[in-house]
Amino acid sequence: MEPRLKIENLSKHFLLHEQGQQIPSCAKVNLSVFPGQLTALVGPTGAGKSSVLKCVYRSYLPSGGRIFYHESNGQITDLVSASDHSMLALRQSEIGFVTQFLHCLPRKSALDITCEPLVSKGISMNKAHEEAKRLLSIMKVPERLWGVPPATFSGGEKQRINLARGLIARPRLLLLDEPTASLDPATTDNVVELLQEIKQEGVAMLAIFHQPELVQRLAEHRYELTPPQAMKTNLETLVS
Numbered sequence: 001m002e003p004r005l006k007i008e009n010l011s012k013h014f015l016l017h018e019q020g021q022q023i024p025s026c027a028k029v030n031l032s033v034f035p036g037q038l039t040a041l042v043g044p045t046g047a048g049k050s051s052v053l054k055c056v057y058r059s060y061l062p063s064g065g066r067i068f069y070h071e072s073n074g075q076i077t078d079l080v081s082a083s084d085h086s087m088l089a090l091r092q093s094e095i096g097f098v099t100q101f102l103h104c105l106p107r108k109s110a111l112d113i114t115c116e117p118l119v120s121k122g123i124s125m126n127k128a129h130e131e132a133k134r135l136l137s138i139m140k141v142p143e144r145l146w147g148v149p150p151a152t153f154s155g156g157e158k159q160r161i162n163l164a165r166g167l168i169a170r171p172r173l174l175l176l177d178e179p180t181a182s183l184d185p186a187t188t189d190n191v192v193e194l195l196q197e198i199k200q201e202g203v204a205m206l207a208i209f210h211q212p213e214l215v216q217r218l219a220e221h222r223y224e225l226t227p228p229q230a231m232k233t234n235l236e237t238l239v240s
């Protein structure tokens with residue numbers, strides 16, 4: 001089977017100019033993600049797991065390597081060198097990212113926030129509302145909260161909205177950064193079931209889970225990262 005995502009020799013480091021220091025974040029990462037399967041990123045704190053996801057989504061610009069993504073039109077795009085315009089288009093139509101945190105416009109109801117990705121794909125508001133209600137029920141968000149803006153929700157409630165919104169449009173590649181971190185066991189079980197359901201639909205996933213038990217239940221592949229060595233560098237050497 002062809003991978004939907006193939007990462008080759010990916011590295012990311014940050015340059016702290018004031019301290020004259022280079023902070024390595026991840027290095028020599030090589031992995032593949034296949035349609036209908038989940039690859040889990042594992043490793044200790046600071047090993048660079050989130051940085052890998054951010055490089056794929058291009059919130060971070062990689063320092064080296066290649067990230068090949070197989071688009072729905074058959075084209076293979078290197079996400080390291082793709083234009084910002086192409087990246088935005090892929091984020092809108094094919095690549096989704098669910099983190100622990102919900103960033104959204106104030107004064108929009110939880111239901112409308114959940115619907116947004118479907119509506120922007122041209123699905124009617126009625127259909128989008130129906131699917132959003134199905135997902136919010138699975139996530140055990142109480143119905144009384146559906147019409148309320150999530151700004152005042154608890155951490156766990158916000159995370160449920162975030163997940164429902166991230167899954168509703170069925171991206172072809174789904175990046176998950178500890179999506180169940182503040183959920184109770186019953187809701188976590190529902191999320192696992194939902195992720196299994198969308199895996200069967202062919203969605204490819206690259207994910208970080210806090211609980212090793214979830215890796216065991218959901219992942220076809222594991223990729224272990226080790227923290228790269230911190231380097232103190234002379235900035236003059238770096239820029240020359």
Ligand SMILES: Nc1ncnc2c1ncn2[C@@H]1O[C@H](COP(=O)(O)OP(=O)(O)OP(=O)(O)O)[C@@H](O)[C@H]1O
Pocket residue numbers: 014023024025026043044045046047048049050051052
């Ligand atoms: N924006 C940034 N600026 C500077 N350093 C960063 C930045 N983002 C990440 N790092 C550094 O890169 C390293 C890897 O961080 P990252 O968050 O990717 O690790 P992680 O494996 O996801 O950790 P955790 O399991 O604790 O979430 C850390 O040393 C971190 O301090």
